[in-house]
Amino acid sequence: MRLADLPTPALVLDRAALLRNLRMMAGSVSRHGVTLRPHLKTAKSIDVAMLAAPGFGPITVSTLAEARYLAEAGFRDQIYAVGIVPAKLDAVAALNAKGADVKVITDDLEAARAVAAHPGRIRALIEIDTGAGRGGLTPDDETVPAIASALGSRFAGVLTHGGHSYAGRSVEEIRQVAENERAGIVRAAERLRAAGNEVAIVSMGSSPSVLNAASLAGVTEVRAGVYMFGDLMQVQLHTQPLEDVAVSVLASVIGRRPAQNRLLIDAGALALSKDRGTQTMAKDYGFGLVVDLAGRPVFGDAIVTRTYQEHGVVESDRPLPFDALPVGARVRVLPNHSCHTAAAHPHYHVVDGASDEVVAVWPRVNYW
Amino acid sequence: MRLADLPTPALVLDRAALLRNLRMMAGSVSRHGVTLRPHLKTAKSIDVAMLAAPGFGPITVSTLAEARYLAEAGFRDQIYAVGIVPAKLDAVAALNAKGADVKVITDDLEAARAVAAHPGRIRALIEIDTGAGRGGLTPDDETVPAIASALGSRFAGVLTHGGHSYAGRSVEEIRQVAENERAGIVRAAERLRAAGNEVAIVSMGSSPSVLNAASLAGVTEVRAGVYMFGDLMQVQLHTQPLEDVAVSVLASVIGRRPAQNRLLIDAGALALSKDRGTQTMAKDYGFGLVVDLAGRPVFGDAIVTRTYQEHGVVESDRPLPFDALPVGARVRVLPNHSCHTAAAHPHYHVVDGASDEVVAVWPRVNYW
Numbered sequence: 001m002r003l004a005d006l007p008t009p010a011l012v013l014d015r016a017a018l019l020r021n022l023r024m025m026a027g028s029v030s031r032h033g034v035t036l037r038p039h040l041k042t043a044k045s046i047d048v049a050m051l052a053a054p055g056f057g058p059i060t061v062s063t064l065a066e067a068r069y070l071a072e073a074g075f076r077d078q079i080y081a082v083g084i085v086p087a088k089l090d091a092v093a094a095l096n097a098k099g100a101d102v103k104v105i106t107d108d109l110e111a112a113r114a115v116a117a118h119p120g121r122i123r124a125l126i127e128i129d130t131g132a133g134r135g136g137l138t139p140d141d142e143t144v145p146a147i148a149s150a151l152g153s154r155f156a157g158v159l160t161h162g163g164h165s166y167a168g169r170s171v172e173e174i175r176q177v178a179e180n181e182r183a184g185i186v187r188a189a190e191r192l193r194a195a196g197n198e199v200a201i202v203s204m205g206s207s208p209s210v211l212n213a214a215s216l217a218g219v220t221e222v223r224a225g226v227y228m229f230g231d232l233m234q235v236q237l238h239t240q241p242l243e244d245v246a247v248s249v250l251a252s253v254i255g256r257r258p259a260q261n262r263l264l265i266d267a268g269a270l271a272l273s274k275d276r277g278t279q280t281m282a283k284d285y286g287f288g289l290v291v292d293l294a295g296r297p298v299f300g301d302a303i304v305t306r307t308y309q310e311h312g313v314v315e316s317d318r319p320l321p322f323d324a325l326p327v328g329a330r331v332r333v334l335p336n337h338s339c340h341t342a343a344a345h346p347h348y349h350v351v352d353g354a355s356d357e358v359v360a361v362w363p364r365v366n367y368w
Numbered sequence: 369m370r371l372a373d374l375p376t377p378a379l380v381l382d383r384a385a386l387l388r389n390l391r392m393m394a395g396s397v398s399r400h401g402v403t404l405r406p407h408l409k410t411a412k413s414i415d416v417a418m419l420a421a422p423g424f425g426p427i428t429v430s431t432l433a434e435a436r437y438l439a440e441a442g443f444r445d446q447i448y449a450v451g452i453v454p455a456k457l458d459a460v461a462a463l464n465a466k467g468a469d470v471k472v473i474t475d476d477l478e479a480a481r482a483v484a485a486h487p488g489r490i491r492a493l494i495e496i497d498t499g500a501g502r503g504g505l506t507p508d509d510e511t512v513p514a515i516a517s518a519l520g521s522r523f524a525g526v527l528t529h530g531g532h533s534y535a536g537r538s539v540e541e542i543r544q545v546a547e548n549e550r551a552g553i554v555r556a557a558e559r560l561r562a563a564g565n566e567v568a569i570v571s572m573g574s575s576p577s578v579l580n581a582a583s584l585a586g587v588t589e590v591r592a593g594v595y596m597f598g599d600l601m602q603v604q605l606h607t608q609p610l611e612d613v614a615v616s617v618l619a620s621v622i623g624r625r626p627a628q629n630r631l632l633i634d635a636g637a638l639a640l641s642k643d644r645g646t647q648t649m650a651k652d653y654g655f656g657l658v659v660d661l662a663g664r665p666v667f668g669d670a671i672v673t674r675t676y677q678e679h680g681v682v683e684s685d686r687p688l689p690f691d692a693l694p695v696g697a698r699v700r701v702l703p704n705h706s707c708h709t710a711a712a713h714p715h716y717h718v719v720d721g722a723s724d725e726v727v728a729v730w731p732r733v734n735y736w
Contacts, residue, residue: 007432009455009736018507062678064375082620082678085696088375103581107623108695121556134679135632163676185685253452253474255503264451264503270711271736274642308531309707310430310450311502327476328453339677343638344711346735367714368377368639 003356004330008252009271011345012332014295017246018228018355022052025227037079039225040066044075045348052228060223063253064091066337069365071100073271078102083089083127083135086114093120103156107137123156125201130184132163139188146289148197157201160185165208171238179207186218211239230337232285233277247342248295248332249358258322263314267333269307273340288333291312294354295332304333371661371724372698375638376620380700382663384721386596386612391419393595400584405447405571407593408434410707414441417502420596428591432459437733439468446470451503454482456662458547471524475505480518491524493569499550500531516565525569528553533576536687541608546577554586557604579607597706600653615699615710616663626690631682635701637675641708656684656701662722663700672701703723
């Protein structure tokens with residue numbers, strides 16, 4: 001099977017780029033001497049997990065579906081990194097009863113009491129907010145030691161997510177976010193230790209903060225996911241070059257408007273997602289950058305400027321080669337945000353570099 | 369099973385609201401004496417199709433996956449309403465060889481020649497642009513009769529989509545779009561008839577244009593899909609009241625910030641979609657309106673203001689009742705755009721009105 005034979009739209013994964021991205025992250029992390037706990041929210045794939053967390057190493061997941069799927073594949077040591085609710089504890093306990101060690105996170109005293117009271121074996125980390133303003137308590141919040149006490153022997157450590165690293169517009173800004181993240185989570189850990197708690201796990205991360213951190217002193221592990229595939233946001237955050245964006249959406253030309261220098265393709269809002277992550281960045285790629293079948297950016301800044309459910313409108317800053325793009329011609333679209341684009345598809349069609357041969361089909365575990 | 373027992377996030381369909389919406393559309397269409405060809409792109413469901421197109425009536429589909437799934441369920445008469453590419457003709461022909469009559473659409477002469485030359489039995493409609501500026505040729509374009517000639521006996525009619533009805537900001541504006549759509553597609557049909565072609569199908573539609581059209585004279589059928597479920601965009605287009613929005617996402621509170629009057633829920637960008645369809649409308653609902661477990665808008669304008677992959681941030685114009693919203697409490701989120709939100713989920717949990725009993729689970733056919 002070749003890319004030119006696949007029904008469109010279809011998700012393509014360049015394994016060579018994936019491996020380069022994994023090597024880059026492994027190098028960054030090993031320099032700091034910390035553990036990498038890859039986040040599988042982006043890939044949702046056993047095949048990718050086997051490469052990113054070799055030897056069934058520790059992983060992070062974002063849904064119970066991922067936890068179940070990857071636990072069954074042999075990945076015991078997991079953190080389910082979305083604030084837990086009591087109703088989900090039975091499902092976690094069921095996985096742990098079969099040999100997994102799925103840890104949960106919370107920033108809520110009542111939820112912590114429910115974890116502690118649950119008859120199953122479930123450990124929890126306390127979620128700390130080091131500036132992202134999503135979930136978590138500030139390192140100095142007095143509820144932090146109260147939750148640790150409520151958890152008792154179920155207390156496993158502290159965790160933060162430096163999601164605001166994505167707002168950084170220079171390496172220096174991202175490095176500062178990473179340092180704030182590190183300093184905040186270490187401070188939370190130290191305060192808990194000073195109060196007599198053992199803090200086994202001190203976890204931070206986002207791809208940009210991990211890749212740019214000057215120091216990870218005091219941190220035991222880092223979590224990151226997007227780095228595996230990269231995307232147009234990561235390119236603009238300077239965490240990777242454009243040629244290392246590993247996922248793309250294969251699409252067919254379904255309409256042509258030479259007079260307007262415009263194409264219509266069969267990858268729309270469902271195939272690409274409506275993520276506009278580059279809208280506020282230096283370069284706005286619309287709904288994605290259009291490249292040729294081999295993945296090369298040969299059409300200038302040809303981007304998907306509008307999406308409908310199954311239609312994408314392609315426009316470019318330079319004349320599109322209409323002779324080479326009849327109805328039925330194939331192109332690929334690099335995504336703004338690979339997590340969201342990949343989630344629109346049931347599996348990956350795997351290629352190696354510029355070869356158009358599909359060497360494997362890797363399933364994903366979507367939904368919840 | 370009750371809504372309070374479902375794992376979250378989960379897609380909920382209120383069958384009572386669905387039936388009200390179907391009755392409303394049936395009433396509108398029957399007044400005009402035209403055929404309704406419901407678009408299953410929104411529902412992607414056999415169960416919904418059985419209600420919306422009773423007696424296995426004519427339907428519209430947006431993917432080959434829908435075409436296949438619904439043909440196998442008995443829906444023979446279909447239009448696959450996304451510009452066809454030659455590589456997809458074998459799949460269409462295979463369905464038609466088993467008794468279906470899946471018609472394709474095109475605005476491209478080479479694609480029309482491929483349809484005519486295909487050994488399978490495939491008919492095609494010519495796509496006409498009546499102002500939406502997506503696909504299609506203008507009614508007076510000289511390529512229109514050339515495509516009809518190329519199709520020969522495979523020529524089935526003309527089709528247009530008044531997608532720009534969504535840009536209408538008053539009933540009067542939408543009515544004008546509908547009239548332009550009607551006049552344009554009828555003009556295309558009349559020109560083809562004057563040139564000696566039989567034009568069996570003259571098809572137009574979008575939910576707003578069909579529901580607001582003053583006249584459908586000369587049109588043989590209308591296509592619409594969103595009306596079945598409705599959403600916050602449709603409410604603002606005055607095609608339905610808020611209580612008739614039939615789909616919502618069930619979510620759990622996973623974090624609380626009383627000091628900021630803010631909640632965190634476990635429905636984020638993947639469960640809600642990143643559709644921001646109300647952003648440019650009279651009322652911007654962020655990523656959705658938060659209502660209670662029974663579907664009632666009791667929290668004021670509580671909307672999802674930010675999304676992360678699995679997190680939604682809820683903020684309101686009035687104080688949220690934190691005592692009634694501990695971690696684990698359930699809410700529902702009404703979507704901006706039901707097509708995109710529903711596409712994030714594998715099935716519907718069906719309830720009847722304000723009852724929290726799940727009376728059925730209806731599967732969807734996602735992907736392509």
